[in-house]
Structure formats: structure tokens, C-alpha cells
Amino acid sequence: KQEVTQIPAALSVPEGENLVLNCSFTDSAIYNLQWFRQDPGKGLTSLLLIQSSQREQTSGRLNASLDKSSGRSTLYIAASQPGDSATYLCAVWNNDMRFGAGTRLTVKP
Amino acid sequence: DTGVSQDPRHKITKRGQNVTFRCDPISEHNRLYWYRQTLGQGPEFLTYFQNEAQLEKSRLLSDRFSAERPKGSFSTLEIQRTEQGDSAMYLCASSYEGHYGYTFGSGTRLTVV
Numbered sequence: 317k318q319e320v321t322q323i324p325a326a327l328s329v330p331e332g333e334n335l336v337l338n339c340s341f342t343d344s345a346i347y348n349l350q351w352f353r354q355d356p357g358k359g360l361t362s363l364l365l366i367q368s369s370q371r372e373q374t375s376g377r378l379n380a381s382l383d384k385s386s387g388r389s390t391l392y393i394a395a396s397q398p399g400d401s402a403t404y405l406c407a408v409w410n411n412d413m414r415f416g417a418g419t420r421l422t423v424k425p
Numbered sequence: 426d427t428g429v430s431q432d433p434r435h436k437i438t439k440r441g442q443n444v445t446f447r448c449d450p451i452s453e454h455n456r457l458y459w460y461r462q463t464l465g466q467g468p469e470f471l472t473y474f475q476n477e478a479q480l481e482k483s484r485l486l487s488d489r490f491s492a493e494r495p496k497g498s499f500s501t502l503e504i505q506r507t508e509q510g511d512s513a514m515y516l517c518a519s520s521y522e523g524h525y526g527y528t529f530g531s532g533t534r535l536t537v538v
Contacts, residue, residue: 320467347524348526350527352529358531360468360518362526362527362528362529365526367524391537403461405472407467409524412458412459413458413527414470415467415468417465417466417467417468
């Protein structure tokens with residue numbers, strides 16, 4: 317059974333810092349990995365989708381990498397802003413999508 | 426196309442009542458998924474449809490839960506005889522197959538009192 321773990325569970329940083337969120341998964345036989353953002357009480361917003369044949373994807377200040385063989389992905393956020401405060405969820409897909417518990421990010425002005 | 430729509434956004438119900446939620450997926454998407462999320466946890470898979478066929482159900486989906494997707498368009502999730510433990514956010518997502526990522530709706534927050 318696929319297990320997805322996200323570290324840290326919570327992170328607080330001052331505005332402007334670069335930061336890395338980590339995701340690990342136990343079964344490397346995945347088709348893709350997706351990073352989502354979730355604001356309190358809201359649904360999930362897709363940030364980046366990495367197909368299994370890809371190593372990374374970039375969107376603006378976000379960069380996500382994927383190392384299937386080691387079962388790891390990282391989400392890099394450059395020059396963090398208070399508006400980045402949210403929970404970030406990692407999910408892997410192999411016939412169904414399995415989620416980690418998320419990293420709750422707080423960016424202080 | 427405005428994405429995945431869920432209705433209602435919030436539902437408060439008394440224990441023992443039945444509730445029904447609706448999800449309208451992105452029209453081009455053939456797959457539709459239901460997830461449940463409790464506070465501080467990631468979403469947990471409940472069930473999914475490919476077109477109108479319900480292909481998989483989680484063991485989390487007890488006999489009190491039923492989902493339908495008539496004509497392969499919108500879907501409904503019904504919970505009968507609600508219990509306090511059913512209080513959660515119910516999320517719907519759709520995709521074209523699964524390879525291209527999921528698009529989620531805003532969710533329905535259920536509170537059972």
C-alpha cells in the first residue's frame with residue numbers, strides 16, 4: 317500500500333526566505349506526482365504536476381522535483397510571501413491518488 | 426468551463442438525518458472522484474467513476490454511503506443516518522484518465538450535530 321509522508325508538518329518563515337518542502341512515498345511505481353495548495357476551509361488548488369518521465373516542473377516562484385528511484389519529491393518556493401501561507405499537499409498517482417498529510421506553511425511579514 | 430463545482434458549500438445536519446451532495450465535473454473529464462478530509466489530514470479516497478461506472482470503492486465507504494453518476498455527468502454522494510464521525514470536508518475531483526492530474530472542487534463541509 318502506498319504511503320506518502322510530508323516533512324515538516326509545519327513551517328514558519330520570515331517573508332523573503334527561500335524554502336523547501338519534502339515529500340516521500342514508499343512505492344516508486346507511480347505515473348505522476350502532483351503538488352496542491354489548500355487554504356483553510358477551501359478545496360485544493362493544483363500547483364504543479366510532474367509526470368513519471370520528468371524530473372522537475374517550474375511555475376513562477378515554484379519548482380518541484382521528482383526522484384522516482386528514491387521515492388522523493390521536493391517543492392521549492394523562492395522569495396516567500398505572506399500570501400504563500402497555506403497547507404501544501406503532495407499526492408502520487410498509480411490508478412488512484414494518495415495524499416500526504418500536508419505541510420502547513422506560515423510566512424510572516 | 427468554470428472547473429469542478431460542488432454544492433452545497435456547507436451543510437449542518439442533525440445526527441440520524443440523510444444528506445446528499447452534488448458534484449459537477451469539468452465536462453471533458455471522464456473520471457470523477459470523491460474524497461473525504463478531516464482536520465489536519467490529507468484527503469482520503471472514497472470512490473471513483475469512469476463515465477457512469479463506479480469502478481472502485483474504499484472500505485471507508487460504509488453501507489450508509491452511496492454514490493451515483495447517472496449518464497456520466499454530475500455525481501451525487503448520499504450519506505444515510507449521519508453520525509458525528511461523518512463530519513468532514515467532502516471533496517470531489519475530476520480528471521481525463523488519471524495521467525494528467527486531478528482538478529478539485531471547493532468541497533462541501535459537513536457538520537453533524
